[in-house]
Amino acid sequence: MWKAALVLYQLLAMGQQLWAQDDVTAGPIIPQDCSLDCIRKGGPGCEYCRITRADVNRHLGLNSMGVFGSCIPWPCFELLGEEDPKICQHYVQAPNDVNIEFVHEPNPKSDTIVVSWKPSYYGITFLRGFQVSLQALGGSDVACQLFLFHRNLSLSASHAQRVYKSDPFPGLSLGSQYAVTVMALPVPEEWERFYHSKIFSTRSCAEKNGLEECKKDWYPKHIEVQQEGTAITVTFNLAPPNLGIRSYFSMCYANGENKYTDITPNSNKNKTHHSYQLNDLQEGTNYTCEIAANEVDAVRKTFNVKVMHIQKEGGSSRSVTPSLTLMVPLCLAMVVIFAVLLAALTRRRPKLQMEKPDVKSDIIEQHQDSRIQEELMAFPRNRLTPPRLLICYSSYDGPSHVKAVMQLGAFIQEHMATRVCLDLWDSLRVAEEGSMAWHCRQIRESDFILVICSSGFNHRPKSPEPESDNKDEEADRGLDIRYNAFSSDVAVQLVGEEVGRAKARGQDLSKYMAAIFEYSEESDIPTELRLVSHYMLTSDLPLLFSHLHGIALHRPGGYLKVNHISEEAFTKLPAGADLQWAIYEAGIAKRAKRHHSVEGEDYTLKKESICLRGGPQPNKSERMA
Known part of the structure; x- marks a missing residue:
């Protein structure tokens, strides 16, 4: 018996949760008629109340509210903050999705609107109400409406999908422009994101009533x-x-x-x-x-x-005779010229046929090769916006590798007509949004994603070592990006997951690319990124340019030539020389690091062998003693 009661209780609880979810996504919330006392006490039926001009006059003793309607400068503090001022001291984000809806208006010379919006989930727990104002552009007339929640109400983030509506704004002139502003309450000082404004035009007479x-x-x-x-x-x-x-x-x-x-x-x-x-x-x-x-x-x-031309009578008979006298000699002259050309061609044709076998085949091939070299395709410059490229990399290969990545991004943005997104260039936005949110947004908005693969992909983040008194070690640690950033490494994992999902769904993988510098190896490319196009930099810069702009490098009789991108020409540019030098320094640093790690392994192996022999062996003098 008790098991059946328990099952019934669980079903009722699940039903209440579903009803609560349905209530959150229900239709738009319309203002209610309720008093200020009900709002302060938090009674039922006072969830979303309109505050009339009479309520404001009765509570504050103000009689000059005709200009501003029901709005007052500090509605939350004046109407709800007497007993508990803390409820009006929190930041609330501006509403979203502000829309204008035209409703029925019997007067053919005016229009009526209703404003709707959604609250922002930032600070929604402390939301106390809304204030909606309407003003004609170029005029001084202002209409305002105030809506408050009761003081005990606390909305959750799921309520951000609710749609709230205002009362109708009647008597708007047809064919006029207005500005509507929806403000979230409370409004503390030094806060600029508490309102959302929108400019709209009322309907014309023809749109409302017909032409x-x-x-x-x-x-x-x-x-x-x-x-x-x-x-x-x-x-x-x-x-x-x-x-x-x-x-x-x-x-x-x-x-x-x-x-x-x-x-x-x-x-x-x-x-x-x-x-x-x-x-x-x-x-x-x-x-x-x-x-x-x-x-x-x-x-x-x-x-x-x-206006068409009109031919007059009697003019046609006089104009025919001169035209015929001119056309007959011209026709005869054309016939004679055509006959002479035909005779000349018939006499020269056998000579051409006899001389044709004398042309050597190697001369033809040489001519074709020279033609291919001379016929170059120009890069089209009519693209409206450059492609957007996100560069991801591993920070475990040291500052020299990060510097090479930065120089590559600078060269691509300056000489390859591409907009480059790099977390090192947007540190303020990364700090504001968070590294994960920033990379997720860039992966979603970028046209292409280039992953610079290196041996650092095989490492895992380690906890930072304790603080040291050695200033040189602190300076080196400040240069080492590993101690303050793991965001790009996580972004590489996200890119790998995106590639796997796209491959499983049969989608196009041209958005994703992998590349390695000259000091890296192809084995550094992760398995999931081997499904996409990968390049060796800097020798494959023309291939990377072709991928970014969707231009074929070769075609019958021509090939693509872009200045300063070939392997021989890019070093003549300052950005290209800096890129080549950064790659050279990163290669030296990697080889030195590898040599140091090999010496460390040899020392570890020697130490282990000593331990296996039972400790260090005594020398000859020690044995004689």
Whole structure:
């Protein structure tokens, strides 16, 4: 019996959790009517309350709140901070996803909106309410609404998905611009991220009521142009009678001249369409014309009129005779020239066929080789944005290896038309976001990821040694990046996981690349990164450039040539020389480190062999004694 009761209790608990989750992701939260006493005491039904102007006047004794509506400079401190000022002293981040929604407004000359938003999960535990203000751009009118939670409410991070709404803001002018600001409460001093502003425009009269209901926005939609001889007739649709438009005008432009036409339709003949004549237009000219209602700031409809050439009677018979007299001699001359060329070609063709076997094949091949060398493809410079490259590396190979990575990034960014992202160049942002968050964001936003592989991938982080009194050791430790950064090594592991997932899903792996310097070996490349393209630097700089920009190095009859990237030319640049010297120093440091480790291993082996023999053997004098 008790087992059944226990199972029933667990089911009820799970149901309550599901109901709570459904409540978090429910529909938008609408303001409630509740008093300030209910908000202070934290009673039920006071979760999200609107504070009216009467509540503010009653509590603070202010009667001049007409300009600012229900808003006051310090709402949390004045309305909730009397009993416990600590609840109004925490930082709260600005709301997100501020949206404007147009709602039904019976007045055709104004608009009504409702503002919605989501709270930020930063500081949501200390969130006490919102303040929404609306101001017309270029004006002084301000409308403001205040919403507060009760003092005992504490929201969790899951409530950041809730959508909160304001009360309607009515009476907004059509076709006007406004700025809405949603502020999270409380607002301590020296804090700039507590509000979110957005500029929007109300609907025009035509968008809200339709074009046939707006006198200022109406314009003719249907225009037809016909030409009969020298007469050009334009037909357009008339405005609805309820707008009260009685006259129109037309204006045509061409060659710096304006042709104005006043139009007054007779509504007794036709109430839907009207036709008028365009006179005194030049033949063979294209005119740009406008037609609109004869009202202030009326919208104009543009159309084009092309005046055709008109042939006059009697002119065609006189013009035919001179044209025929000119065409007959020209045709005869063309026939004679064609016959002479044909005869010359027929006589020379056997000579060409006889001389063809005399051309040697090696001369042809030499000519083709020289043509391939001379025909070079230019690098296209019409790319809008350079590709974004994230460089990851291991910090366990010492400062010299890190310096080589930095010089490589500088050379790529300066001479390979690529934007390089390196954690050493963005230390402030890394400190602000955290190394893991920074690398995850860069992996997501970068176009390419280059992993500089080295023997340091086989090491694991060690705890730092105790502090030493030796200043030289402290100086060396300050240069050693291992004591203060493991972020890039973790990023390399993240890249390896991304490559494995992309390979399992059959996705493109061109985003990921691996490279080694000349002092490293191919065995330093991890197994998961052997699936992607890998390069030897600096000899493979042209291949890396081709990968970054998606340009083929060779094609039939040509090859890619980019200045200062070839193995012979890049050292002539300051950045290339610095890169080559940094790689040389890193190679020397690695060989010295390897030699030191080998000597250490020999010393360890010698010491172990002495221990196996039972300690050091006595010399001859000791044995005689």
